[in-house]
Every structure is written in C-alpha cells, then in structure tokens.
Amino acid sequence: MNKKEIGQRLLQIIVVLFGVSFLTFSLTYLAPGDPASAMYEASGIIPTQEMLESARLSMGLDKPFLMRYIIWLTNCLQGDFGTSFFMHREVVVLLMDRLIPTIQLTFFSLLITVIVSIPMGILAAVYKNKLPDYIIRGLTFFGISMPGFWIGLILLYIFALKLNLLPVISSGMGFQKVILPAITLAIAMSAKYTRQVRTVVLEELNKDYIIGARTRGIKESVILIKHALPNSMLPLITLLGLSLGSLLAGTAVVEIVFSYPGLGNLAVSAVSTRDYPLIQGFVLWISLMYMIINLVVDISYNFFDPRIGKKEVAK
Amino acid sequence: MKIVNFAKENREFVIFSIFALIILLVAIFAPALATHDPYEAVLNDSLQSPGREHLLGTDVLGRDLFSRILYGTSTTVSSSLILVGIIFVVGTALGMLAGYFGGVMDMIIMRISDIMISFPDLILAIAIAGILGSSLGNAIIAITVVSWTKYARLARSLVIKIMQSDYISAARLTGSKTPHILKKYLFPNILPTLIVTAATDIGSIMLQLASLSFLGFGAQPPTPEWGFMLSEGREFLQRAPWLLIFPGLAIFIVVMVFNLLGDSLRDVLDPDTNRINKKCRKKVIENEFKKDCKGIRRNSASNWGIKWMWK
Numbered sequence: 001m002n003k004k005e006i007g008q009r010l011l012q013i014i015v016v017l018f019g020v021s022f023l024t025f026s027l028t029y030l031a032p033g034d035p036a037s038a039m040y041e042a043s044g045i046i047p048t049q050e051m052l053e054s055a056r057l058s059m060g061l062d063k064p065f066l067m068r069y070i071i072w073l074t075n076c077l078q079g080d081f082g083t084s085f086f087m088h089r090e091v092v093v094l095l096m097d098r099l100i101p102t103i104q105l106t107f108f109s110l111l112i113t114v115i116v117s118i119p120m121g122i123l124a125a126v127y128k129n130k131l132p133d134y135i136i137r138g139l140t141f142f143g144i145s146m147p148g149f150w151i152g153l154i155l156l157y158i159f160a161l162k163l164n165l166l167p168v169i170s171s172g173m174g175f176q177k178v179i180l181p182a183i184t185l186a187i188a189m190s191a192k193y194t195r196q197v198r199t200v201v202l203e204e205l206n207k208d209y210i211i212g213a214r215t216r217g218i219k220e221s222v223i224l225i226k227h228a229l230p231n232s233m234l235p236l237i238t239l240l241g242l243s244l245g246s247l248l249a250g251t252a253v254v255e256i257v258f259s260y261p262g263l264g265n266l267a268v269s270a271v272s273t274r275d276y277p278l279i280q281g282f283v284l285w286i287s288l289m290y291m292i293i294n295l296v297v298d299i300s301y302n303f304f305d306p307r308i309g310k311k312e313v314a315k
Numbered sequence: 316m317k318i319v320n321f322a323k324e325n326r327e328f329v330i331f332s333i334f335a336l337i338i339l340l341v342a343i344f345a346p347a348l349a350t351h352d353p354y355e356a357v358l359n360d361s362l363q364s365p366g367r368e369h370l371l372g373t374d375v376l377g378r379d380l381f382s383r384i385l386y387g388t389s390t391t392v393s394s395s396l397i398l399v400g401i402i403f404v405v406g407t408a409l410g411m412l413a414g415y416f417g418g419v420m421d422m423i424i425m426r427i428s429d430i431m432i433s434f435p436d437l438i439l440a441i442a443i444a445g446i447l448g449s450s451l452g453n454a455i456i457a458i459t460v461v462s463w464t465k466y467a468r469l470a471r472s473l474v475i476k477i478m479q480s481d482y483i484s485a486a487r488l489t490g491s492k493t494p495h496i497l498k499k500y501l502f503p504n505i506l507p508t509l510i511v512t513a514a515t516d517i518g519s520i521m522l523q524l525a526s527l528s529f530l531g532f533g534a535q536p537p538t539p540e541w542g543f544m545l546s547e548g549r550e551f552l553q554r555a556p557w558l559l560i561f562p563g564l565a566i567f568i569v570v571m572v573f574n575l576l577g578d579s580l581r582d583v584l585d586p587d588t589n590r591i592n593k594k595c596r597k598k599v600i601e602n603e604f605k606k607d608c609k610g611i612r613r614n615s616a617s618n619w620g621i622k623w624m625w626k
Contacts, residue, residue: 012429019430027446145571147522149529150545150563153552161553248435253526257549267438268530271445279442287434 006299013291017284021076024283025069028276039085076284082277086270091281094266102262105185105255106247108178112186113193114240120190121197126224128202136194143191152184152257181251181258189247196239197232204232234304241297248286328579334572342389351379353386353539362555372557374547380557383539384565390451390540391569395521398455402520403513405459406466411501413467414474415493421471428464436461437523444532451540454533458523462516469512473505507584515577518570525566541566 036055040047047055063071075082081091124136159165159180166180204210205228213223252264259265263282270278322329341348350370360377363369370381413421431439443457477483477500486496525542527533534540536547541562548558 016430019426020434023430024442027443030446141571141574145518145522145574146567147525147529147542147545147563147570149526149542150559150566153545153549153559153563157552157556157559248438252437252441253530256530264438268441268445271441272531274446279446283434283439283442286438290435 006295009295009298013288013295016291017288020287021073021280021284022069024280025072026065028280029065072280081281081284084270084275084278086273086275086278091277094278095263095281095285098261098263098266101260102248102251102255102264104178105181105251105260105262106244108182109185109189109247110240110244112182113190113243116186117190117194117197118236121194122201122224122229124194124198125201125205126220133198136198140191140194143187143194146188148184148188149253149257151187152181152254155180155184156257177258177260181254181260184254184257185247185251189243193239193243197236200232200235200239201228204228234301237300237304238297241293241300244290244293248290325579325583328576328583331572331576331579335576338388338392338569338572341385342392345382345385345389349379349382349385351382353378353382354537362551362558364555365557371561372555374544374555374558375551380544380561383544384541384561386539387541387544387562387565388569390534390538391521391525391566394451394455395517395524398458398520398524399513399517401455401459402462402466402516403509406463407470407505407509409463410467410470411474411497411505414471415478415497415501424467425471428468431461431464434461437526440523440527441530441532444527449532449535451528451534451538454524454527457527457532458520462520466509466512470505470509473508474501477501477504511577511581511584514580515574517577518574521566521570521573 036052037047039055040051045051072082079092081095083090084094087094120136120139124133127133166176205224210223210228213227214220248264251262252268254260255262255265256268263286267279267282267286269275270282355378357373357377360369360373361375363373363377365372365380369379371384372380374380374383409424413424439461440454440457443460444454447453447456483496483500486500491499524533525540525545528540528542529546531543531546534543536543544562545559545566548555548562551558
C-alpha cells in the first residue's frame with residue numbers, strides 16, 4: 001500500500017463518515033416524538049408548552065432539516081458533539097471517559113483469542129480429520145452457538161457468586177474487573193478465529209512448495225514452523241483485524257452483563273433514554289474507530305508482506 | 316429409492332434436518348406440550364426450584380419456566396426465520412438489480428452497503444431498534460437494515476461473474492428479454508450460494524435477536540422470549556440460577572442445530588462436486604502422495620549415488 005492508496009482510503013473514510021453522519025442524524029429525526037420533549041423526558045421533567053417551544057428554538061428545530069444537519073455537522077467538525085440530554089455533560093467528554101475501559105477489554109479478549117485459537121487452529125489443521133481436529137471443531141461449534149450474554153452470566157454465577165474469586169460488578173479499578181468480561185468475549189471470538197486459522201493453515205499446507213519440501217524429506221515440524229506458519233501469518237492478521245469489528249459490537253452486550261463502564265454500556269443506556277446527541281456521537285465515533293482499524297490492518301500488509309509493495313512498484 | 320440414496324449420501328444433513336424438524340414441531344405444538352399457562356402468574360409459586368410440579372422451576376411471578384421456554388421456541392424460531400427470509404429477499408433482489416443494471420442504482424446500493432460495513436452490526440441494530448421503540452417487530456426491522464447489504468453484495472458479485480459467461484451472451488444474442496434472462500439464467504445460478512449463506516446465517520441471526528431482546532430492545536413482556544427471559548433472570552442470579560441456565564441452554568441448542576444444519580447444507584448444495592466424490596478423491600491423492608514421499612525418501616540415498624556415478 002503506497003502513499004497514494006492510503007490517501008485514497010482516507011478520502012473514502014471521509015466520504016463514508018459523511019454518509020454515516022447523515023444517516024445517524026436523519027435516524028434520530030425519524031423517531032417517534034420530537035427531540036425537545038425527549039430531552040425533557042430524559043431528565044424527568046414534564047415540560048409546559050412554552051418550555052417546549054423555547055427548547056425547540058434553542059435546538060434550532062424551527063429550521064429546515066438540511067439546515068439543521070449542516071449546523072450540526074459544522075459543530076461536529078469543530079469537535080462539539082453537543083451535550084448529553086440525560087447526563088448533562090459534553091458528549092466528547094463522556095465518550096472519552098468510556099473509551100479506555102473498552103479498549104482495555106478489547107485488547108485483553110483479543111490477547112486471549114490469539115493465545116487460544118492459533119495453537120488450536122494449527123493443531124486442527126495438522127491433524128485434519130483425526131481426533132484432535134474433531135474435538136477442536138466440535139468445541140468451536142459450541143463456541144459460536146452460545147450467546148455471549150449467557151456465557152457471561154454463567155461465568156458470573158460460577159466465579160463471582162459460587163467461588164467468590166472475582167467481583168460481581170466490574171466497575172472498580174484494576175485488572176480483576178477485566179478478566180471475566182474478556183474471557184466471555186474471547187470464547188465466541190476464539191471459536192470463529194480457530195476455524196479461520198485452521199482453514200488458512202490447511203490451505204498453506206496444500207501448496208506446491210510444501211509438497212516439494214516434503215518430497216525432499218524435510219521434517220514435518222520444520223515444514224510447519226519454518227515454511228507454513230510464516231506464510232499463513234498474513235491472512236491471519238487480516239482476519240484478526242476484521243474480527244475486531246465484531247468484538248466492538250459484542251462488547252455492548254457483555255458490558256451490560258458485567259456492568260462494565262465501557263462505550264457499549266454507555267450506548268445502550270443512551271439508546272434506552274433516547275439521548276440523541278450521545279447516540280449520534282457514539283455511532284460516529286465507533287464507525288471512525290472501525291474504519292481506522294481496517295486501514296491500519298491494510299497498511300500492516302506492507303509490513304508483513306513486502307511483496308505487495310514491490311508488485312505495485314513493478315507495475 | 317432416490318430419497319434413501321440421498322439420505323445415505325448426506326447422512327449429516329438428514330440427521331440435522333430431523334433435529335430442526337423436531338424444534339419446529341415443538342414450536343408449533345408448544346400449547347399441547349406445555350404443562351402450565353406460560354402467562355399465568357401465581358405469586359405463591361414465585362422462584363420455585365425445579366421439581367415435580369414445575370419441571371424447570373418458576374420465575375419471580377410464579378410462571379412455569381418449562382412452559383415459557385416451550386412457547387419461546389415459536390417466538391424465537393418464527394421471528395428468526397421471518398427475519399432471514401426478509402433479508403434474503405430484499406438483499407438478493409437489490410443485489411441482482413445492482414449487478415445487472417449497474418449505473419446509478421449500483422452506485423447507490425454499494426455506497427449504502429459501504430456505510431453499513433463501517434459499523435459493527437449489533438451497535439447500529441441497537442441504535443435503530445432503540446430509536447424506533449422496543450418491540451420484536453422493530454428489532455426485526457433493525458437487523459434487516461444492518462444485514463441486507465451482505466446479501467446484496469454477494470448477489471451482485473455473483474451476477475457480475477455470471478454475466479461474463481458465454482451462455483448469457485448467447486441468450487442476449489438470440490434476443491432474450493431482460494426479465495427472462497434474470498429469471499431463467501441468473502436467478503437459478505446464484506440461488507445455491509445464497510441459500511447456503513442464508514442457512515448458515517440463521518444461527519447468528521437468532522443470537523442477534525436474542526441479544527437485542529436481552530438488552531431490552533426486542534420482545535417485550537409478557538412475551539416468552541429466551542433472550543428477554545435471561546435478562547429477567549439476571550436479577551435472581553443468586554437465588555434462582557435455573558432462570559439463567561435453562562433459557563440460555565434453549566438458545567444454545569437451537570442455534571447449534573441450525574448452525575450444524577447450515578453447515579451440512581453447504582456440503583449438500585456444494586455446486587462444484589458431490590462431497591463424497593470429493594472426499595474419496597482427496598483421500599486417494601493423499602495416500603498416493605504419502606507413498607510417493609516414502610518411496611523417494613527411502614531411495615534418495617541410492618538415487619544420489621547413481622547420479623554421482625553418472626557424473
């Protein structure tokens with residue numbers, strides 16, 4: 001990926017962000033009820049007609065839809081996402097507060113996923129259609145079929161309530177609060193990822209150069225470690241990057257189960273209280289994060305596979 | 316005889332179909348199988364543990380958990396199947412149109428799906444379901460909005476691939492009309508891949524629906540829905556663990572069966588080769604290859620010797 005392509009991608013991200021912003025903005029106006037009364041309802045006040053009207057004026061609701069969108073967008077571009085209806089704090093501040101716990105959670109579950117699924121996937125690929133493969137594949141079926149919130153509740157019941165090892169509510173500080181949510185997320189994710197690792201490694205093991213190495217009598221273990229694995233790293237990194245998205249989505253449910261103070265938890269409460277500025281800010285923020293992650297994954301190709309860069313130069 | 320042969324060749328598929336059929340039957344005949352009225356609250360029986368009177372115990376309102384789970388089967392299964400059906404039809408139709416006609420239509424559909432891809436699915440679904448108001452219908456709409464693009468993309472790329480084949484050019488040359496080409500040539504050719512995708516998606520869509528209900532954006536009380544039942548049971552984690560074990564187990568089993576069914580359907584519908592043929596062929600090749608390798612290894616020393624002599 002050269003500079004020009006990165007530039008193109010950044011441009012594309014900006015275009016998509018505009019689309020996303022328009023979508024979220026119009027979405028909140030499709031909702032039943034008007035934002036002014038929603039704002040009062042969110043803070044538990046029953047508004048009078050005058051209060052509603054002045055609120056509508058100050059929120060700019062008397063202007064046409066497109067005008068409102070443009071005003072809102074210019075504010076966003078200046079870093080002002082508005083103030084939360086319900087929590088009466090700036091949306092940016094709220095989001096930043098919750099960002100770090102969510103990144104922590106994502107990082108730990110990603111770590112567990114990598115530690116668990118890469119060896120499992122390789123094992124399944126090497127022993128294809130033998131006992132270890134069947135066991136691992138069976139386990140992955142369990143993993144993808146279990147709802148994350150159920151795993152979370154069961155873990156909570158066993159480790160927090162019965163064994164008293166870990167806290168029930170993950171709201172304090174420290175490492176302990178991350179363990180159970182991270183494991184919960186990691187179970188579903190490692191199931192998916194193990195299957196992908198298996199497919200990728202199997203594909204690599206069926207390539208000509210591996211067959212060549214076998215015919216030359218090179219030990220299977222050497223073939224695997226020196227030849228097959230380094231070459232299957234690239235698709236594995238891509239897939240891991242892509243699964244980060246589903247991880248971000250999964251956090252919402254798991255954060256609710258463990259009362260974990262992350263972005264997903266904030267989003268769910270924002271949606272249930274109809275806190276429109278917060279919802280808009282959150283959706284924009286998440287999609288920006290998601291697209292940047294994808295871009296970074298694409299750029300990392302270059303680093304792990306120099307061939308891609310060279311091919312372009314050759315062209 | 317054909318059926319017997321089919322069953323013999325696709326044993327896994329037949330077994331999982333039977334399981335799925337059983338689940339469907341449970342969903343349909345839940346009223347006959349249930350031991351209690353799932354809506355009837357008997358406050359005296361609140362939070363009873365599993366026993367003879369209540370097979371799986373009762374919830375906080377004294378409603379029988381076993382009956383509620385049975386009724387929940389039909390909620391979950393019917394809403395997920397409807398959902399998959401809607402996504403399939405909408406996505407495929409739009410994707411086919413985009414792929415066939417191209418132009419502005421194609422651009423709009425693809426840009427929309429670009430936007431959809433830049434969200435984690437469930438996040439957007441939560442936002443939409445929450446804003447529209449919490450109900451099972453709105454949850455279905457929300458998941459449709461975030462999921463149709465996957466099918467549209469798939470259908471589009473398949474159509475574009477098929478459009479380049481000779482038989483489409485031939486059909487065009489001989490004057491076939493657009494609807495005829497779409498109906499007779501394109502649709503039947505893209506159908507198997509799309510059906511397999513839909514079948515493998517049923518499980519994950521059930522999980523998404525259950526997640527939305529768990530968060531309170533899906534089915535509303537008193538509807539017996541497993542995800543929502545789990546979120547109700549959450550408060551009684553300590554006192555009534557059965558409230559969180561059994562509904563979760565129900566979701567798990569049903570999702571598992573549909574996942575396995577989807578996977579085995581892929582093997583059946585695999586358009587390239589029959590699976591058994593493939594398996595056999597692979598095994599033959601593998602065995603021959605192993606033999607070759609061993610032979611070469613054993614003889615390598617002497618081969619080298621001969622070569623050296625010749626030099």
